[in-house]
Amino acid sequence: MDGLRVGWQVLKERRRALLWWTIGVALLMVLMAAVYPSVRDSGDVFEEYMAQLPEAMVEAFGLGGASITSPEGYLVSQLYSNMYVIVLLVLGLGWAAWAIAGSESEGTLELVLANPVRRVAVALGRVLAVAAAIMLVNVVGHVVLAAYAPSVGLDEGLPTWAFAYAALASFAFVAVHVALTFAVGAATGRKGWAIGLGAGLALVGFLVNAMAGVAEVFERFRDWSPWYWLLRDNPVVTAPGWFNVWLPLAVSVLLVAAGTWRFHRRDLAG
Amino acid sequence: MPNAPLPADTAASPDPAPPGPMIEVAGLVKRFGRLTAVDQLDLVVSAGEVYGLLGPNGAGKTTTIRCLLGYLRASAGETRVLGGPARDRAIRRRIGYLPGDLRLEGRMRVAAILDFYADLRGGVDRRRIDALCEQLQLDQSRPFGQLSKGNRQKVGVVQAFMHEPDVLVLDEPTSGLDPLMQREVLGLVRERRDAGAAVLFSSHLIFEVEEVADRVGILRQGHKVVEDTVGGLQVLTARQSLHLRFTEPVPASALAGVPGVESVQAERTRVAVVVRGSVAPLVRALAELPIEHIAADPILLDDLFYGIYDGQAPAGERPGPEAPGGERPGPEGAKA
Known part of the structure; x- marks a missing residue:
């Protein structure tokens, strides 16, 4: 109960920022959908262009054999393998690093903890607030996309719940990075380390996934890359399963639990 | 409730x-x-x-x-x-x-x-x-x-x-x-x-x-x-630092012998004094001199430490910054 109060306070404090993030992501979705007809109509030009690209780059687009001019190929290559989830990562990592470490170093955490609330409740309440913020931006973005897609034919041949699938998989992907960032911050009180490790995971995971098809060294680690969890099966046409949703969510829960456990026991930075 | x-x-x-x-x-x-x-x-x-x-x-x-x-x-x-x-x-x-x-x-x-x-x-x-x-x-x-x-x-x-x-x-x-x-x-x-x-x-x-x-x-x-207790502490703090200004130069020796005066630092018309206990003897002595202005420093923690460590701690051990520009002489000043 106290945890929810603390989490709700975070959303209230940051409501303006959240509003702008939501508007920005919704605009990104509209823009991406609006460009689709010109990509589809140019047809072969894009296919030829893709054929010339190095294999690692094509791999990084997560097309998995789909045509870039098809709705699922276009969506995964333009949104889910890069831009969209990176935008969510920027939002999520910033908030997650602040949740404990950032507010600890700016000095605002101390007074919250002077109240009769458990540290664990504060930590979980805040991580829930971060999750809720990402989910809000993510859901609004996909509702806007789903509403706009039919008018440009971006829903052709997709499952009915395509955008819900994609929203869930995106959330699960971002959650892993957010959880790591939060956990490092909660365990150490160091915001720099938190962001560094969270962003580092995103970068290394991206490279491993992209290079896996090219170099065998990376192939071995591919299963550990959250990008692979997200992109092995095209998120737009894949219903939530253990690999693209439940595995990342379970890893996130473990990371949050470990960080919170450590936070409960350590000294607060002054 | x-x-x-x-x-x-x-x-x-x-x-x-x-x-x-x-x-x-x-x-x-x-x-x-x-x-x-x-x-x-x-x-x-x-x-x-x-x-x-x-x-x-x-x-x-x-x-x-x-x-x-x-x-x-x-x-x-x-x-x-x-x-x-x-x-x-x-x-x-x-x-x-x-x-x-x-x-x-x-x-x-x-x-x-x-x-x-x-x-x-x-x-x-x-x-x-x-x-x-x-x-x-x-x-x-x-x-x-x-x-x-x-x-x-x-x-x-x-x-x-x-x-x-x-x-x-x-x-x-x-x-x-x-x-x-x-x-x-x-x-x-x-x-x-x-x-x-x-x-x-x-x-x-x-x-x-x-x-x-x-x-x-x-x-x-x-x-x-x-x-x-605070009562006990007041004994320690009963040391005051005064800044005196005269209309004409006064030597340190003019005040050094006054009862209660611990240290005097004189620089032409300006004199800094540290007094322990009552200032009454000093005030009486000042009445005989061309005094123009008296200002007192608030008692600072450093002064208190000087009081506690008086005669015990070596100078290097003493806390706090040195008296700035010699304006606030410690007990090391010209001993009375």
Whole structure:
């Protein structure tokens, strides 16, 4: 109960920022959908262009054999393998690093903890607030996309719940990075380390996934890359399963639990 | 029932304060790596008592408070508030805390911040909050980030006092406040004390501690060097530093022999004197001289340390900066 109060306070404090993030992501979705007809109509030009690209780059687009001019190929290559989830990562990592470490170093955490609330409740309440913020931006973005897609034919041949699938998989992907960032911050009180490790995971995971098809060294680690969890099966046409949703969510829960456990026991930075 | 008067509250509470000290620090040691910030500290604050924790910056006051509140784990020794650890939520409910450097979310309005803290405390009568804000002249409609340092401090004061806590832990509570508000806050401290609360109050200002504390402990480099009642402390502080200006040059020797004068530093028409005890003999002596202006320094913690260590500590051991530009001579000045 106290945890929810603390989490709700975070959303209230940051409501303006959240509003702008939501508007920005919704605009990104509209823009991406609006460009689709010109990509589809140019047809072969894009296919030829893709054929010339190095294999690692094509791999990084997560097309998995789909045509870039098809709705699922276009969506995964333009949104889910890069831009969209990176935008969510920027939002999520910033908030997650602040949740404990950032507010600890700016000095605002101390007074919250002077109240009769458990540290664990504060930590979980805040991580829930971060999750809720990402989910809000993510859901609004996909509702806007789903509403706009039919008018440009971006829903052709997709499952009915395509955008819900994609929203869930995106959330699960971002959650892993957010959880790591939060956990490092909660365990150490160091915001720099938190962001560094969270962003580092995103970068290394991206490279491993992209290079896996090219170099065998990376192939071995591919299963550990959250990008692979997200992109092995095209998120737009894949219903939530253990690999693209439940595995990342379970890893996130473990990371949050470990960080919170450590936070409960350590000294607060002054 | 956070708003019931304290004696009734204590009587009605199913879990009355255990007999004995309300705040207890026993053999506390806190190390950060190789630095020992607090070393073997003992202190006790009883109900209805204000304990002033005095010391220069870096003496270990804040570290002691942070250990007491459970933000830091003691390297050795124990701290208890109301008979238990401060991390116990039932105990924390009865503590009011004002951090030395208050930071709050800048975009939130004061009223919303106070409501949030009131909620976390399980509800506080809104009238009590309004009354405190009015008393301290704090405008609740403004965002915290736009407040002056003094007004920010008031927000901290209100949240520390609003639930009428049985234990108050105040880290430099009057920093940034103007003298009038300082007085208001010290009045609030007395009010809680009279209602039976135990107050631990840190400060580096002697006059403030003298004014409100019943007992004083002086920390230096993590050690408690003195603990006494305020009455006892006044003996130590009965040393004054005066700046005299004459209409014509006066030699140091003119004042050096005056009873009570410990040191004299003369530079043409300006003379700095340190007096122990009554200034009456000096005033009589000055009446015979072409005196034009007299100014007195507030008693600083450094002076107090000089008093404590007088004749004991080597000069290099002494805390605090040297008297700036020789304006405020220490006891090392021209000895009388």
